[in-house]
Amino acid sequence: MKPTPGNPPRIVAVVVAWNRRELLTQCLDGLAGQTRPADAVIVVDNASTDGSGDIARDHPVVTEVITMPTNTGGAGGFTTGIAAAMARQRADGIWIMDDDTVPTSTALQALLDTARLYPRELAVLASRADWSDGREHPMNTPRNRLDASPREKADAARLGCRPIRSASFVSILINAEAVRECGLPMADYFLWNDDFEYTARLLRHHEGLYVPASRVRHLTRAFGDSGADPGPRFYQEVRNKVWLFTRSRALTRWEKLIYGASTLRRWAHTLRTSGNRRVLSRGLRTGLRDGLRAGPRANGRVLAGTPAESDIEALAKEPA
Template identity: 65%
Template sequence: MGVDASLDQRVVAVVVAWNRRDLLAQTLAGLAAQERPADGVVVIDNASTDDSAELAASHPVVTEVVTLPENTGGAGGFAAGIARAVVRHGAELVWVMDDDTVPTPGALAALLAARVRYPGRVTVAASRADWSDGREHPMNRPRPRPGADRTTRGAAELAGGYPIRSASFVSILIDADAIRRHGLPEADYFLWNDDFEYTARLLRDGVGLYVPASRVYHLTKVFGSSDADPGPRFTNEVRNKLWVFTRSDALGPADRALYAGSTALRWARMLGRSADRRALAGHGRRGLAEGLHAPRPTVAVLAGTPVAADVAQVERGAGRA
């Protein structure tokens, strides 16, 4: 059956938490209810000011809580958690999710089953993310792999899904060997597009699968797509997309042209639908200015934190430090 045939690979779940203790409680309850339990659960507390860290530390499903000295955003939190899972917890597969993600009982088992059915090695397997009312959340549907040939599509169908080029951090299962080869998420992105850059980097030469049989709930405040007006966060969107297109090796020339074009169209829709176009344009200009400067290395962003040595080990092994 190949290297991914075993269901006994060590799976460590990573949850990034910040000031949403009630949602975090639901995430941890979902992890505790898994038909195939994770072998470890690491919670990265991004300097929460509520009792998220205490809640996680007292929960029986949690193996370790790491509290960072300051909020590093989703990007820094996932870089920290992935490094910790691989270096300290011996993860062979890392299952990542935010603290507003609630996995259904069969979520992990379905991801692992898809890896077994796929005739080859799978780098990233992504769950279907639904909103609270059961509709599939449009912001989390993974991007299909452009130009996938019939053989590739057929292999993905055999596994119960389709081939993807990138995915969000809302429930994906990552091969730890790929993490060692490609390194960690870019922590300086803070939020927005960190998952796009990272999964696109992993999947430039790796296999990605969308696995709709694996279901999670993504409990965002509102149901919407990625072209809704994000307000001040548009600065991060613009800056980070510029970093993806100009500073990252995640995309080849054809991918870069394709995604740059689709991004421009999405920004145009976003501006057209905004109730305050002037403010949104201002956030965009700020992002353009910030995007002219390279992001700091992840080892620099997370220096002085409890995971600094783990981050440095993974990044050095991947030739990124």
């Protein structure tokens, strides 16, 4: 993804949208205002019912709208968008974000400047995500790379960055070569931990950086991290974490021990402080049961009959 004289990287932005048309408009306006514009913008409309698809089709920055027949969650949406960026838009880098993310005007330029100045190839570059009041959003703070070498830390620090082990899907730039090597996100995660699993998989054998100079606003309704009471979505948190720790190749054994212990502490805190423990207890039981019973289905099966099917097949046929 490093630019060469006369041959800048082709960057394709991917936005996943579902029933937030006002925020989607702000997101697309932010993409339109970039000092270094994306070369193409794909919006994956996850079967919205509020006219989000029409907003995207009418916006001048949008190159393509992919309309899904059903809501495939963030995991299915990003799998679809990344596959399209790779198979049909010839992306060198894929810049992904949710529809409630509003990039500042220099967000992409800062990521590309860092990629250009860093001495080695990077698989993932993550922006700083702020909430509406300017505080850094704890939901999107990337995990530090605990085993980063002194050289990696020094090279990152010279650019005002730090090495990371995983990141959220709120404004990250992914190297297309890493996608070819490591594959697509797992669509069957639907939501929760899909970004943890995928970015950790990309970064297991590759470098990634947190780039605070690249700023976006993540306009969630509330300020908080993943420890907030998730209600019925606790099922996906539990099932997907079980999949991550038992089925994915994203983490090493020692990382599974560290992150597994952290997960158990967070689950205990969430259950203890919840006002609806019955719902969370049910999610814990069924999530453990389903996560241990079987692993996530292949993307081709989850997204069969959707616009993503042919792109996933095309990528699978690419020479290794």
